[in-house]
Amino acid sequence: MTTKIKKNILKLKESSTLAINEKSKELIKVGKKIYRFGFGQSPFQIPEKIVEALRLNASKKEYLPIQGLPELREKISNYLFNRTGVKYPKENILITPGSKEAMLLMHVTFNGEILTPAPSWVSYEPQAEIGRNKVHWLETSKVNNWFPTAKELENKLKKISKKKNIILILNSPNNPSGAICENFEEIAKIAKKYNLIILSDEIYTDLSFDNKYQSISKYYPDHTFISGGLSKWCGAGGWRLGFLAVPNGSKEFMNSLKSLASESYSTVNTPTQFAAVEAYNGDYEDYKLKVRAILNAVGTFVYNNLKSNKILINPPQGAFYLMPEFKNKKFKSSSQLCEAILHDTGVAMLPGSDFGFKPNKMLTRLSYTDFDGVQFFKKVTDYKSISEEMIKKYAPNVVEGTAKLSNWAKNL
Numbered sequence: 001m002t003t004k005i006k007k008n009i010l011k012l013k014e015s016s017t018l019a020i021n022e023k024s025k026e027l028i029k030v031g032k033k034i035y036r037f038g039f040g041q042s043p044f045q046i047p048e049k050i051v052e053a054l055r056l057n058a059s060k061k062e063y064l065p066i067q068g069l070p071e072l073r074e075k076i077s078n079y080l081f082n083r084t085g086v087k088y089p090k091e092n093i094l095i096t097p098g099s100k101e102a103m104l105l106m107h108v109t110f111n112g113e114i115l116t117p118a119p120s121w122v123s124y125e126p127q128a129e130i131g132r133n134k135v136h137w138l139e140t141s142k143v144n145n146w147f148p149t150a151k152e153l154e155n156k157l158k159k160i161s162k163k164k165n166i167i168l169i170l171n172s173p174n175n176p177s178g179a180i181c182e183n184f185e186e187i188a189k190i191a192k193k194y195n196l197i198i199l200s201d202e203i204y205t206d207l208s209f210d211n212k213y214q215s216i217s218k219y220y221p222d223h224t225f226i227s228g229g230l231s232k233w234c235g236a237g238g239w240r241l242g243f244l245a246v247p248n249g250s251k252e253f254m255n256s257l258k259s260l261a262s263e264s265y266s267t268v269n270t271p272t273q274f275a276a277v278e279a280y281n282g283d284y285e286d287y288k289l290k291v292r293a294i295l296n297a298v299g300t301f302v303y304n305n306l307k308s309n310k311i312l313i314n315p316p317q318g319a320f321y322l323m324p325e326f327k328n329k330k331f332k333s334s335s336q337l338c339e340a341i342l343h344d345t346g347v348a349m350l351p352g353s354d355f356g357f358k359p360n361k362m363l364t365r366l367s368y369t370d371f372d373g374v375q376f377f378k379k380v381t382d383y384k385s386i387s388e389e390m391i392k393k394y395a396p397n398v399v400e401g402t403a404k405l406s407n408w409a410k411n412l
């Protein structure tokens, strides 16, 4: 039997982040030593009080409103206001099963075109294709910290802006580069001039190593959508709890999002929404300080030990990624490069081509989360002094994988 598939769906493959996770696990199962630098998942435990809130609410079984628990939306509204200075009232917030779903609903609802910097997270383009919105890539460069300058953005818009109906996706700290955007203000000016809509993916913003929460919404509040959730700062990726905050004046858009939600997942599971109230209401600053300090220390270790005349790389600023560039003429594509590295060293990474770069750019994404975050977290008493000895003791796979990669690159 051949069950016919729509053309735009047939084109999709399994998301490469999830695929590398499964491939790494399979290789480990058959006895291979694999350094899991491919998948990006927080290694830390969820704060105990939040887990306790989930336990206490496990027996709650009624469906909640489509848009999400009002109390949770209120807390997220306050959380965003405290960080961005912009008021997204609770009526403007939709709770979703992960922010990935929030973005998908947005793509399905929106009628226009998508502009996204290269590099960008692997799922933006496929999601836009599911929504049948055309995607434009905006190349960025290492010298500009992998974010577009105002001039680059304007030049690109001049070429494509006849439709004047464009969403620009921004993600800072960035997956895959680990960089923080330092020019939101000038980007916002151009966005205003061209009447762009911004989708600000703030899933990692609480993991900014400078401890500042920066959002473009501050400069362009009435056109900025924000997505976020518990997956990264709180270590709760598997809980699938995210949100979308829509700017004022988007009631019709929100109603369509709600219709889509009601016809697909109905509403997010009840116990997790109650637990999330605790996550957004409680004070988890100490937890975040420690998580950021450990990630920063591990990321900096990897950076220091990789950078060389064969590997170009910018220092880590947030999230848990680095984007090394290998100088070589041997490989034709970044996926060939990643396959060779995996074969020769056991280090699993993702190719830059999954993040919007041309295949012949020898960029890769390295996630430095292959360590037992629960143990590491417990052992850190002073987050200001995480020594190299601690990194060696509590993140041995990261240390070993980095050494293998660095040695491998010497022969390029």
Ligand code: PMP
Pocket (backbone or CB within 6 Å): 040, 097, 098, 099, 100, 101, 121, 171, 175, 201, 203, 228, 229, 230, 231, 237, 240, 241, 242
């Ligand atoms: N945006 C980026 C840049 C991500 O890396 C992720 C993590 N997969 C997400 C969004 C989605 O996160 P979640 O659906 O778990 O909220």
Ligand code: GLU
Pocket (backbone or CB within 6 Å): 015, 017, 018, 038, 039, 040, 041, 100, 175
């Ligand atoms: N965000 C993670 C990554 O980029 C994985 C989860 C996902 O892609 O949904 O590796």
